[in-house]
Structures are given as structure tokens and as C-alpha cells.
Amino acid sequence: MKVLIVEDEPKLAGFVKKGLEEQAWEVDVAYDGQMGSSLALSNPYDVIILDVNLPKVNGFQLATLLRNENIRTPILMLTALGTLGDKLAGFDAGADDYLVKPFEFQELIVRLRALQKRSSESGSVSNLLKIADLELDLNERVARRDGNRIELTAKEFGLLEYFMRNRGRVVSRVDIAEKVWDIHFDTGTNTIDVYVNFLRKKIDRDFPQKLIHTVVGMGYIMKDS
Numbered sequence: 001m002k003v004l005i006v007e008d009e010p011k012l013a014g015f016v017k018k019g020l021e022e023q024a025w026e027v028d029v030a031y032d033g034q035m036g037s038s039l040a041l042s043n044p045y046d047v048i049i050l051d052v053n054l055p056k057v058n059g060f061q062l063a064t065l066l067r068n069e070n071i072r073t074p075i076l077m078l079t080a081l082g083t084l085g086d087k088l089a090g091f092d093a094g095a096d097d098y099l100v101k102p103f104e105f106q107e108l109i110v111r112l113r114a115l116q117k118r119s120s121e122s123g124s125v126s127n128l129l130k131i132a133d134l135e136l137d138l139n140e141r142v143a144r145r146d147g148n149r150i151e152l153t154a155k156e157f158g159l160l161e162y163f164m165r166n167r168g169r170v171v172s173r174v175d176i177a178e179k180v181w182d183i184h185f186d187t188g189t190n191t192i193d194v195y196v197n198f199l200r201k202k203i204d205r206d207f208p209q210k211l212i213h214t215v216v217g218m219g220y221i222m223k224d225s
């Protein structure tokens, strides 16, 4: 089980992390909402523990943002704000459960287990990456654009996954070679460009909105505008 804790109080974050690691869970910690969002968008977590009062992006905003990005990972809000209004705001934003501080650690474990169980029973779609009308299902290993299935080779799949996880960020050919091929290409080779062109033919050519863009002298960027 892989858990993301978004919590700006280092002491509490450390305590929860340590406790969960004792349950043999894998734990990442983000100390503000922005870091939380970039981790949650780029890693498949089983559960996210989310504080509400956070620097940069608060917990309600972050939950809303993740749901808008089609991240369905169960969210447990962990907060000192315990009024009914706060809870409703949390559920509205997309939280699945709510635990008020201070809490018993055992109760946290029970709630997390319940969330994880519920999500695995309902066939978790937390492994779905999405940009515009393009979807990449990491469980089924299938891409769809505008609902139409697109057949990809294993390399094309890996390349597309890398682009989608780094959407909005320029990635160089060297980055791609290292992260997708796991080797250090001679930067003179055009292998990367050849594969990017294969991928473009499949996911962009027949659509007015292009998602993979060339950044001259730097590499490529995947974005929807």
C-alpha cells in the first residue's frame, strides 16, 4: 500500500509516516499543497491523507484539483476543523472520509484500510492519466482519445506515460532517453524524434487539438492549450 501524506506540521507528518511504515506501507510526505499536487499527479497512490490548512494550496483546493484531473485515489481529510460545515466542504471537494485532530492512530489505520478496501473492490481507476480527451489507463495498458481505443507498442506506451506524467513541463531528448529507454543515447541520434513522431501519428494526427508540441532547441512538451 502506497500512501501520500500532505501535512505541513513536520512533527505530525513524521509521526504518521513512522506509524504507517511500521505497517509496512510505503509513505511519501508533502509539506505544502503544491508539492502534494505534483506528487499526487505523478504517482499512483492507494490513499491520500490530506490536511486542510496548508501553505500554497489548501486541502479543499487540492482535493478539487485532483478530482478535476480525474485522480480517483481515496482521500482522507485530516484536520483540526471539525464543524459540520467543514466536513461537508471536504466531501464536496472530493474527500472520501474525514478525521478530526487530535485522533487515535489506530483509528487512522482502520479508516485507511476501509478506504483502500472500498476502492480496490470498486475497481480503482486511480491509475488513469488524462489530458484533454486523451486517457491512458495504466491498469489495462490502453490509450483512448475521444473514447477511441489507440493501439500502442510497449515503447510508445512508455513514452506517452512519460509525457503525461510530465505534462506542462518541457522534457529534453536526454530526459526521454534516460527515463523511457533507461539508457544514455548519443544525443546526436534521432531515435527519440522517430518514436515521438510514431506517437504523434497515433494520438495527435487525426485531431485538431495537438497535445505533443516541439520546443525548438529544447525538446518536447505535452499540454492541452
Ligand code: CA
Pocket (backbone or CB within 6 Å): 007, 008, 009, 051, 052, 053, 054
Ligand atoms: Ca496544517
